[in-house]
Amino acid sequence: MTENLNVFAVRTLTQKEYFAPGHRSCQGCAEALAVRLVAKALGRNVIIAAATGCMEIVSSPLPFTSWRVPWFHVAFENAAAVASGIESALKVLMRKGRIPTKKIVTLAMAGDGGTADIGLQALSGALERGHNMIYVCTDNEAYMNTGIQRSSSTPFGASTTTSPAGKMAMGQVTWKKNMPAIAAAHNIPYVATACPSYPMDLVQKVKKAADIEGPAYLHILSVCPTGWRSIPELSIKLGRLAVETGVFPLYEVERGRYRLSIDFPKLRPMKEYIKLQGRFRHLTDSMIEEIEKRVHQEYEQLKEKARKGV
């Protein structure tokens, strides 16, 4: 396992860029890095259906584009449905001989809002119908594009512009929605979590998702310095801390079987992760302890699933 996570192995990746430089994302945007790695992993034979959101806005101001592969944006909530249409069209046109038969990956991409909130229905429909496609959720834990409003993927305690910390409130009062579990509940062949701080792991998971017949769901934690109120050059470190503290474990669910991609005998203290982010700065030590307790509990549950292989 460890060699998969070797940070230096990233140099073995292709030099080719399909998500071109010059786009307008913020400094230290790990979502842009995630998207770049996903595109690298898939190569040129791909068609992307993107939801409205940061990655759409930074990459496609008419008449410019950052995309060197076919890319299609329709609306906020329907990336999975649009991708379903693309996949079906490829299938029927190849069957009828109207386009040459070759492997073309259909990729749907959306943020956490476009996945866990407004796009959940379209996603569930597409997963249930069993389209041969990859759905990537790049999760930066709030509606960053519209100005850091809370989503159902915002973590407990985070202050956003619509879940602000105040005299009577301590930020987001709900626990982060477990999207990978919801995807896995559709009994699809492949679900995985990834983080661009672990680039080789991410790339391998994308490649695996592309090779698998049927729907695959990838949930990628994407550090957002603008929304997390963190220092841009710490984005990679924050991604690693999210994994090492157990906040965002890396795992796969292959045909229903859970497997941890990387396991830590001892998780790092929650404080190390939380103290680097302005969105958590109002949290008291006891609140951080509460969060740590629940994170550990969930991490143990996940480990248990992985141990049992279910």
Added chain:
Amino acid sequence: MEVSIAAAEAVKQANVDVISAYPITPQTHVVEHLSELVANGELDAEFFCVESEHSALSVCVGSQATGARSFTCTSSQGLALMSEITYIASGLRLPIVMIISNRTLSSPLSIWNDHSDVMSIRDCGWIQLFTENGQEVYDHVFIAYRLGEDRDVLLPVIVNMDGFILSHVIEPIELIEQNKIDQFLPPYQPLHRLHPDRPVTMGAFALPSIFAEAKKAQEVALRSSMPKVLETWKAFGDMTGRYYRPVETYQADDADTLLVTMGSCGETASVAVDKMREEGRSVGLVKIRLWRPFPFEAFKKATLSAKKLVVIDRAMSVGACGPVASEVKAALYGEAQRPDIYNFVAGISGRDVAPPDFIKMVDKAEIEIQEGNKEGYEIYGVRE
């Protein structure tokens, strides 16, 4: 043959590649029959029952952009749910064809026919056609695909079919031989498609500095589709002997009073016109078939010699007059000599409008106009 079945048969004969729909009354018979055709191997298409109408049209947007001829069909609330994507489909210039089995919009909930569903997306930028009988529905599936896919048009097309009144009625329908259809409607050749061999970006966002130009291009496309509409109808008429026009007239040339209708109630109105003509009254009928682009010239030509227009709307624009009447008024406003217009909203939520009702409406309008009420508007037949 039931009209919905005929519509589905037309979709089959049009060699549609992808069908995506969600069930809603009274659209269901079209989609049920299509699923049977696919299940029996009579139609080689990808057929999806998706989880909402919003996704139904989104799937079509994805498949059409990839180069597949795509079809969906809906009604009422379903159309309202997919309305967001109707605007996007036309902006992306994707020639999807949708049949709307017209049904009223909630609330109160009602499954019956009127035009409130399609009027809610009046400005969505699709070519919009209304049909009067089953034959027209069947014919217009082919017309819609050929027209929308024309390189000079590239726009989605709506074929309106009155729910139940048309969709569930059994009529004799003349089917067209497949070889003729294949000639009239060759396989779809997209100008651009999503494919790795020639990567394109579709659906980019526009800043204010370029947005108006993009919308102007769309406006030009829709307006200038008019000659193509006429050309397509001409080609279809040459093939079948059935010639269609944007505005149809019946006993209208010398009429003082003209009824103006859209959709299936035109046939009923023609019966009323016959009756009134028998009584020696100077009444005729003008039926609008092409709703977008609105046929201003043809409409003016058909109505300017009349003294009174009785415009029948099958939808409301609450707080104003009916949508057809407001369009008609706009069309005639620039004319020095123009007929007086009386507007009835009639037959909403499928309430029957029989020939005697049309006669009553003409009677009422003529009296009101004579008494000086020249901009009259009322909902016909409301119990008070």
